[in-house]
Amino acid sequence: MERTDKPTRVSSRGAATRSALLKAAAQVFRTVGFAKAGVSEVVTVAGASVGSLYHHFTGKADLYFALYEEFQRRQQQRTHHAVLQARSEGESDPTRLMNIAAHAYLLGCIEERDTARLFFSGDGPPGFDYQLRVRLTQWTDRNVALYRKADEPVDEALLTVVSGGMLLAVAEVLGREDADARAFADDIARVLSALEPGR
Known part of the structure; x- marks a missing residue:
């Protein structure tokens, strides 16, 4: 909504x-x-x-969605910064850039644990689960565009697996203490890198 x-x-x-x-x-x-x-x-x-x-x-639900939009903007800034940093260091492979963005998103959830829990606890207004799925679809679409811009073949099955897995990964890191959560986020990044084509 x-x-x-x-x-x-x-x-x-x-x-x-x-x-x-x-x-x-x-x-x-x-x-x-x-x-x-x-x-x-x-x-x-x-x-x-x-x-x-x-x-x-318009009411309580509108407040919740506004909080989510603000959280998403901060997360987009984090992932954008991580991708820019990787590009400045010479990275251009779309899959690796996607994985770097996913890792940055997880770290942002850990950094804003209390806020992130609001949106991944299942206690939201009607329609919010749909909003999360829409955001995942948009993220997948952006990654598809990134592949096409780089003239790389698009592995949409991989993108779907990564997108869907992110919801589970976020829920998992939010349930752990900081050090363990960061180690788990690193493990997720390692698993994602193993899925890169050619690995």
């Missing part, structure tokens, strides 16, 4: 209120879970009014 309303100009005060509501929603969702959280708890933690919440969001 994506927001379809047109962006409007937001005053600095409005932006601060929106930010406070998102921060409060993240805190409340982490504490009691999405299903048990109430709008009244969110506005109390934010020090805002119910009216201000509905001025910026």
Whole structure:
């Protein structure tokens, strides 16, 4: 479920209120879970009014999706930076770049463990599981485009396996302590590299 309303100009005060509501929603969702959280708890933690919440969001689910979009933007920055770094070091193979991006995504989930758990715990609004699948499809499509741009053959079966495996990998790293989670993320990267064509 994506927001379809047109962006409007937001005053600095409005932006601060929106930010406070998102921060409060993240805190409340982490504490009691999405299903048990109430709008009244969110506005109390934010020090805002119910009216201000509905001025910026359509409700609790909209807050959740907005938090997810912000998390995804940070994750995209992490994966983009990792790929740029690899390219600067001479890497051009699309499969290796995809694997580097996947590893960076896992490390980002570990870095933002509490936030990532909000989205991979299964306690989200109706339609959110579909949103995760849409994002995985988009990620696969971007990788297919990367292969075609590099004039490489596209192994769509491999891309599908990697994309689907990422959901399981994220859930696994989020259930481990930091050092163990990082070691597991490295193991995932090693397994992915073993799937590279020609290996």
